[in-house]
Amino acid sequence: EQQTEEVEVFSTPSYACQRRTTLDNHNAVLTDALSLLAENAELSGEDGRGVAFRRAAAALKALPLPVTRLTQLGGVPCLGGHSLRVIKVLTGIFGVGVKTAGRWIGEGILTLRQLRDSGPTLNRAQRAGLRHYDDLNRPVGRAEAAAVAAVVEAAAGSVLPGARVTLIGGFRRGKQTGHDVDFLITHPEEGREAGLMPKLVSWLDSQGFLLYQKTNSNSYLEAAEGPARPASNMDRFERCFSVFKLPEEAGRGGAGAGGEGGPRPWRAVRVDLVVSPVSQFAFALLGWTGSKLFERELRRWAGHEMNMCLSSHALYDHRQSRYLRASSEEEIFAHLGLEYIPPSERNA
Ligand code: GTP
Ligand code: MN
Ligand code: MN
Numbered sequence: 360e361q362q363t364e365e366v367e368v369f370s371t372p373s374y375a376c377q378r379r380t381t382l383d384n385h386n387a388v389l390t391d392a393l394s395l396l397a398e399n400a401e402l403s404g405e406d407g408r409g410v411a412f413r414r415a416a417a418a419l420k421a422l423p424l425p426v427t428r429l430t431q432l433g434g435v436p437c438l439g440g441h442s443l444r445v446i447k448v449l450t451g452i453f454g455v456g457v458k459t460a461g462r463w464i465g466e467g468i469l470t471l472r473q474l475r476d477s478g479p480t481l482n483r484a485q486r487a488g489l490r491h492y493d494d495l496n497r498p499v500g501r502a503e504a505a506a507v508a509a510v511v512e513a514a515a516g517s518v519l520p521g522a523r524v525t526l527i528g529g530f531r532r533g534k535q536t537g538h539d540v541d542f543l544i545t546h547p548e549e550g551r552e553a554g555l556m557p558k559l560v561s562w563l564d565s566q567g568f569l570l571y572q573k574t575n576s577n578s579y580l581e582a583a584e585g586p587a588r589p590a591s592n593m594d595r596f597e598r599c600f601s602v603f604k605l606p607e608e609a610g611r612g613g614a615g616a617g618g619e620g621g622p623r624p625w626r627a628v629r630v631d632l633v634v635s636p637v638s639q640f641a642f643a644l645l646g647w648t649g650s651k652l653f654e655r656e657l658r659r660w661a662g663h664e665m666n667m668c669l670s671s672h673a674l675y676d677h678r679q680s681r682y683l684r685a686s687s688e689e690e691i692f693a694h695l696g697l698e699y700i701p702p703s704e705r706n707a
Pocket of ligand 1 (some may be wrong): 537646650
């Protein structure tokens with residue numbers, strides 16, 4: 360009971376964006392379990408419950424000491440283990456969501472082998488996902504992220520001299536591994552970045568670096584957003600979901616298993632590319648650095664506490680009925696009335 364009370368004594372501020380959460384997690388066992396429960400809830404479409412679990416996990420991550428009693432989890436309902444495992448294998452395929460997995464399970468397809476053998480027609484993303492299943496489920500290390508960065512920088516420099524490539528996502532927060540590598544690309548001269556993504560993609564493709572890519576074009580128009588429809592989400596940039604064919608450096612080796620016939624010449628890596636105009640760069644940088652929960656909490660803080668609307672494009676102040684400009688993350692935190700939190704402390 361004492362330990363449970365200690366958690367309450369620690370009682371951290373309620374928004375994760377008010378807290379500093381490093382990678383130094385003293386409660387990994389607990390937060391892993393809570394993350395599993397969150398995934399469980401999300402898989403069954405119970406997003407609200409999922410977020411609740413994620414908030415709980417994040418609160419524990421910020422504690423300076425391990426929690427030793429689980430009494431606070433006493434009433435948590437759990438789902439059956441097997442169905443969860445099946446869903447996890449199938450949704451572990453890039454391009455396969457819960458809906459598709461559910462449909463396949465309904466058709467009696469429970470394993471990758473069954474999917475390969477008797478499989479239904481797969482779309483382009485799913486075919487790439489199935490073909491590179493092991494690679495795409497193997498964490499990407501920092502050295503590999505750096506190798507991808509070198510390729511993306513070469514591509515950007517070649518198709519648009521002066522373009523700036525910034526590593527975002529988990530690696531910018533200091534993580535040692537990630538499920539993908541994320542980049543934000545801009546050009547210091549507003550407008551020069553327009554149409555950059557197709558050029559970038561065709562350069563990468565021509566050099567043999569792409570196993571799969573899907574590009575979405577930019578659809579963000581500030582005038583159209585307006586006060587009536589404030590900038591609501593972050594999906595309007597030129598964006599590319601891709602799978603890179605990354606050459607493995609000699610000596611770095613393959614899957615780490617060793618003795619599987621020596622190092623492979625390349626591995627598949629998930630890469631996300633986002634292009635933003637320089638005027639929106641700070642917002643894009645903040646919005647794509649994560650963590651996802653940190654982002655969610657920033658937007659919740661902006662809305663509930665500041666009567667503002669934050670997206671990866673802009674910050675709108677409803678009280679003043681105007682957009683607040685910013686050319687750095689520090690300025691955005693200041694607009695939001697929050698103490699600046701550097702990327703390495705946004706691991707909520
Ligand atoms: P790992 O890749 O697992 O290491 O973690 P990560 O934090 O890098 O996650 P991820 O690559 O999925 O996302 C990085 C950031 O981009 C997060 O802050 C997300 O909120 C943001 N992001 C990624 N995908 C989307 C998307 O489709 N829409 C929006 N709005 N944001 C996204
Ligand atoms: Mn990432
Ligand atoms: Mn990503």
